Amino acid sequence: MKLQDKVAVITGASMGIGEAIAKLFLAEGAKVVLCARDLARTKAAEQRIGGRSGNTLSASCDVSKRQEIDALVQTVIAKFGRIDIFVNNAGFGLNDAVADMNMAELRKMFDTNLFGAIECMQAVIPVMKKQGGGDIVNISSVSGHISTPYMSGYAATKHAMNAIGKAARMELLRHNINVLTVCPGYIATDFVKNMVKGRHAERVGSSVKYSVGPVVVAQATLQGLLKRKREVVTPRIYSLFISMYHTLPGVVERRIRKALKPTSQVMSEVAKKSN
Numbered sequence: 097m098k099l100q101d102k103v104a105v106i107t108g109a110s111m112g113i114g115e116a117i118a119k120l121f122l123a124e125g126a127k128v129v130l131c132a133r134d135l136a137r138t139k140a141a142e143q144r145i146g147g148r149s150g151n152t153l154s155a156s157c158d159v160s161k162r163q164e165i166d167a168l169v170q171t172v173i174a175k176f177g178r179i180d181i182f183v184n185n186a187g188f189g190l191n192d193a194v195a196d197m198n199m200a201e202l203r204k205m206f207d208t209n210l211f212g213a214i215e216c217m218q219a220v221i222p223v224m225k226k227q228g229g230g231d232i233v234n235i236s237s238v239s240g241h242i243s244t245p246y247m248s249g250y251a252a253t254k255h256a257m258n259a260i261g262k263a264a265r266m267e268l269l270r271h272n273i274n275v276l277t278v279c280p281g282y283i284a285t286d287f288v289k290n291m292v293k294g295r296h297a298e299r300v301g302s303s304v305k306y307s308v309g310p311v312v313v314a315q316a317t318l319q320g321l322l323k324r325k326r327e328v329v330t331p332r333i334y335s336l337f338i339s340m341y342h343t344l345p346g347v348v349e350r351r352i353r354k355a356l357k358p359t360s361q362v363m364s365e366v367a368k369k370s371n
Contacts, residue, residue: 097125098322103176105129105168107159107216108186110137112285113235116310117183117317119145122152124318129172131157132186159186159212160204165219178227181321182220184213184257185235189250189287191359192294201292202249209253214260221273229272231321234261235313238281238329241338244352246298250291254279258327265326274324278317281334282307288363301357306333 104121108114109130122128122145130147132138135156142154153175157168172179187209190201217232224230239247240254258277265275284307288299308331320328329335341348 097123098318099181100125102126102180103129103172103178104181104183105131105172105179105220106183106185107131107157107212108235110134110141112287113280113283113310113313114183114185115141115145116314117185118142118152120311120314120318121181122147126181127151127153127176129153129155129168129176131155131168133158159184159216160207162215162219165212165216169219169223173223179220179223179230180227181231181233182216182224183233183235183317184216186212187235187253189247189291190294191246191288191291191297191299192249193246193296194248196295197249198292198294201294205249205292206253209250210256210260213257217260217264217275221268224273225271230274231324232261232264232268232273232275233317233321234275234277235317236261236277236279238279238334238338240277240279241329242341242348242352244300245356246296262326276317276320276325277327278313278320279327279329279334280313280316281329281331281337283313284309288359293359297359298356299359299362300352300355301362304362306331 099121104126106114106118109118110132118128118130130138130142138154142152155168155171157164190205213234234257236257237254239251240258243251261275261277313330316328316330
């Protein structure tokens, strides 16, 4: 097993990518701590992945509240004695135009997606330094490389997460702590369903045909973790899109604008593909 006896903490683990990562890490021998704001949903996810009291733990944690993060870290140390892997996956989206987006929702999203991740890093880094190393995984997005219309706020949180993670990696390598940034493209989860939708809710419809399940992200995360990489983009086709955007941004932007559809329509197309 590739993660035998490693202790992994995963935020936003009650569904989707977080749950898939928890399941894979558990299968690879890790002791897994699943946390999210809703403890009942987190415990349900723990049951779905086949967790047991000796190798899994469910915890409630709102990453926008530092005291809850500190309590989570203390709880994990008390039960397992160490933290080898910390996965920052908690987050949500805001789908609206820059001109109209709700500023309170935007600040709330930054508190969760970005500042929450940073405070989790600040809470766990001293633990990892003391024990001689560890791995931090930040689940970002292709939106951290390519901003799309009506998802600007979300993209801003992910651009910032990419910057923070890559800088932190350079700071922490001398302490044997690696920071991996994982950038998924369109993943078939409830992310779109659960994101905050404003007056102008539109999405890039063409991305649906490239969508994959959260298991693909979990597998890419594990491989990036084992190889102690700087960044992983998944599915790999999105690496091509990112390269194209860097060299021919105007061409990519024109294609993005043409592919915009109402978010409700995109959700219907995803549902049909899933069925």
